[in-house]
Amino acid sequence: MEFSAYFPVWEKLTPPQQQTLLESAALRAVPKGTVVHNGSADCIGFLLVCSGQLRVYILSDEGREVTLYRLFPRDLCLLSASCILRGLQYDVTIEAEKDTQFWQIPAQRYKELMEISAPVANYTNEVMAGRFSDVMWLIEQILWKSFDKRLAAFLLEESALEGSTTLKTTHETIGHHLGSPREVVTRMLRYFQEEGLVRLSRGTVELLDTARLQALGEE
Amino acid sequence: MEFSAYFPVWEKLTPPQQQTLLESAALRAVPKGTVVHNGSADCIGFLLVCSGQLRVYILSDEGREVTLYRLFPRDLCLLSASCILRGLQYDVTIEAEKDTQFWQIPAQRYKELMEISAPVANYTNEVMAGRFSDVMWLIEQILWKSFDKRLAAFLLEESALEGSTTLKTTHETIGHHLGSPREVVTRMLRYFQEEGLVRLSRGTVELLDTARLQALGEE
Incomplete structure (x- = not known):
């Protein structure tokens, strides 16, 4: 787990720049479920994912969630440092979806580097x-x-991510990802079950016919 | 209309870089209604708006439109050069909403500049x-x-943009902006009229009570 192997433009930095970056980047490990960044309350800096998985989502006043995207090893998270990206004013929540390790680079330090290094910018x-x-x-x-x-499309994506056609998830969790009430998810999943596309049991959704789900998702 | 006055980091370029940029930027004038860029079909480069107004929108297969944002003088348009911004793969349409003048900078030339100049990046x-x-x-x-x-919120924004409380627009146009069918717009506008918020006549929407519209838009 060398920082240099995860930072794509490492070779294009001068030795002093590499040194500065190495000294400022702190490796952190957080367990699954940790909220790493929460709206505009904090500006924790840029995160470079080393292992695990982060989920970036927005939250309405009423607590509804919609997933914007996920971050995997070697991905850089920018929105956790939106305080220094002029123009990027937006509140997102970032949560560890698996046990996750990442390097945290202070926003100001990264910005200074970006201002003098065209490759980093x-x-x-x-x-x-x-x-x-x-x-x-x-x-x-x-x-x-x-x-x-x-x-x-969501079920297939989850299945690919987990490497399994049996997804351990609740209708409520799916609803959070898609920004839809649990009831709507349940109704549609039951419809899928009737159609022979999935089999439902407590806490799991089993994909039975990925080919037809694929066709449906791409329609 | 000096290019240098419209390009914010002009002073941070070296004289040869300034020269290259000046030589590659072509001033174009297009009448209102011109489609300047259309989906992934072309990669016309970066556009720097000099006068007028551009509208950037997405289009569904069925022809529904949703406005993403507008570009005003001194704004730089990136999506018209998405071919060279690795990672930014998205089809948008860009249309002149008023008679518009802009400088067109070839994508490759701009990219070369961005790669060596941290200020431009x-x-x-x-x-x-x-x-x-x-x-x-x-x-x-x-x-x-x-x-x-x-x-x-949309009516107030249009009113501020036009500097008038009388908007010359059709329900269909409003629907395009908001990604909603014309019927939905008409129904809601009639509701607003009954509430004394607006007055409708052929081709115009007159805002009667901006304070209440404001309150409604911010709720």
Whole structure:
């Protein structure tokens, strides 16, 4: 777990810049379920994921959640440092979805580096473009796709992520991911079960016909 | 209309970089209604607005539109050059909402500059963060706000933009902006009229009670 192996433009930094970055990056380990960053309350800096998985989501006043995207090893989290990215004023919550290790780089230190290093600035740019794209995809999902298609796509994505067709999850959790009430999820899952697409039991959703789910999700 | 006055980090470029940028930037004038960029079909480069107004929107397969944001003088448009922003793969349409003049900078030329100039990369970063923020705001509007609040907020925004409480617009146009069918817009506008918030006539919406619309939009 060398920091240099996780930071893509490491080789393009000068030795003093590498030194500064190494000294400021602190490796943190958090257990599953930890809220790493919470809205505008804190500015914990840039996070570079080493192992595990982070979920970035927004929260309405009434407590509804919608997942924006997930971060995996080698991914850089920008929104946890939105205080220094002028123009990026948005409150998100970041939660460890698995036991997670990440390097935490103080926002100000990273910003100083970005201001003098074109490679770091361009890398940051590229990361932001990727997240921007994720969020645009989400808008499309919300606006144009009907709920059955979104749910089918979500189940397949989860299945690929977990490497299993049996998902241990509740209808409420699925609802959080899709920004929909639990009742709507339950109704649609029962419909899927009647159609032979899934089998439901307490706390699990088993995918029976991934080919048809795929076709539905892509419609 | 000096290019240098519109490009915020001009002073931070070396004279040869300034020269390169000046030589590659072409000033274009397009009449209101011109579609400047259309989905992934083209990669026309970065646009720096000089005068007028551009609207950036997404389009569903069925032709429904949703406005992402507008660009005003001194704003830089990135999505028209998404081909070179690795990670930013998204199809948007960009249309001149007024007679508009802009400088068009070839994508590859701008990218070369960004790769060697930290100020240009950081400026581009800042612009992207701003657009990201706009899009996040839109998601919030779509997810959490009910349609009456969105419509009230939209009418006030248009009124501020036009400097008039009488808006020359159709229900269909409003629907395009908000991603809603015309019928839904008409129904809500009639409701607003009954409430004394607006007065409707052919092709215009007159705002009668901006204070109450404000209160409604902010609820």
